Amino acid sequence: MPLREHLLELRKRVTIAGIAVLLGSVAGWFLYDPVLDYLTAPIEAAKARGLDIAINFQGVGTPFDLKLKLSVWIGFIVSSPVWIYQLWAFVTPGLTKKERRYALGFMSAAVPLFLAGVWLSSLFIPNVVSFFTSFTPSDGANIIAAEDYLGFVMRTVLVFGCAFLLPVVLVGLNLLGLLSGKAVLKAWRWVTVLCFLFAAIATPTPDVVAMFTLATPMLLLFAVAIGICLLNDKRRAKREPQYGDLADDEASAL
Template identity: 35%
Template sequence: MPVLDHLRELRRRVIYILLFVALGAVLGWVLYPHTLHFLREPYCSVPQQYRYTQVGTGNCVLIYHGVLDGFTTRLKVSVISGAVFTGPLWLYQIWAFITPGLRKNEKRYTLMFVAASTVLFAAGMSLAYVVLSKGLKILLEQAGYGTAAQLTVSDYISFVTLMLVVFGAAFELPLLVIMANFAGVLSAKVLKKSQRIAIFLIFLFAAVATPSTDPFTMCAMAIPMVVLFEGAVVIAVIHDRRKARRLAEERAASHLEDDVASTIDPIPEALPARVDSWSDTT
């Protein structure tokens, strides 16, 4: 394609993605009360003496100060929920924009890419939700007994959603490594040599990317990422071995030994008509 056609195709895919997210945001707006209750649970699981409770009832509540804070929080949660609900649809749009530049044998991984990326992102978000309860307890208890956190709903939702998105995106690392290996960009030999550096970079990324600064949350992200990365290396090694074996068989078939008879078609094809003179060709 010319460059302008690529830009038009990119614009079309981006419009599709925005439409999918917008439709998902409508569903997220309707389901906002349930989503808020789900996101609030890690904070409410913190011991009562370290969090703010409603006077008279003892219920776990989040507060806000500005008039528009409630609306903007609901809008933010709805859009993020819409992106999560429609994840397989916009992931397919990204892959559909990439596939025209791939070979036929690489295009067959479309379904695997969409399914694996969805599962890995959901697994990362699930782990983040589990870690949030422990991480918040550790962070809020650092102020000591006799203090309580009075969190605003906007700050808390921003912290939680950032945590979920970062964990989900981090779990896509092994899929990117495998896809780079299948495309021939990253070999298993290079991956095996750089394992120690990769593990160090994973822990460094976890320390920087996690919104909280506690080592528990960092290790909760880094250790599963290391396990997934090692699994990706194993898959890359198996893939490269099969590829090398297939290439060796093709090379052996195209270069026969001197004592091996080559296959000959018993019915030869007809030769093209002979051109007798220069005038016939003109």
């Protein structure tokens, strides 16, 4: 496709994804109260343990501003099947028919992976809140700004979800011929370190089990992605002629 058609295709996909997020945000507006209760449950649990803790809305317009932000955040999660599919639809024109089947099969796992990351983050946020609020002195009060707390929760959930999508990105780059499986395999040490570093930051508690619980599925997903990339490279090498990487002015054995 010419560059202009690529840009038009990109605009089309972004527009569809944006409309899906907008419609999801409308649904998120009506789901605000139960979602807010769910997100502030760790605060209520800390209060039940006798800690003087509360969420504080500092400004007059803060409740409306936070409801708007949280609605968009809910819309982004609810519409994840749509914008993930639009990402796949933008990539497929550059793939062969057989590669499209591989990409569709792996992209069909992208939505469950994203939602699995979102679900896993909900298991760690209460531990993080409990760990940090435990340092509050017995005669002190912990008044948390609502925008700070909800901003932290929303960023954490999205980071977890997007982290589980990284293997999908690796496979997509490999199918496009931009990244070889061997290149990804050579970086396995860095991938391992980054996974454990991410897990350590995302679970800032002294519990080592929590860190391994997060890092292990991420490493398994990367291992699966590397295996798919290597298999695709092997299949592509069989299909391409041995002189396919020669320069235009270089003579082939044929």
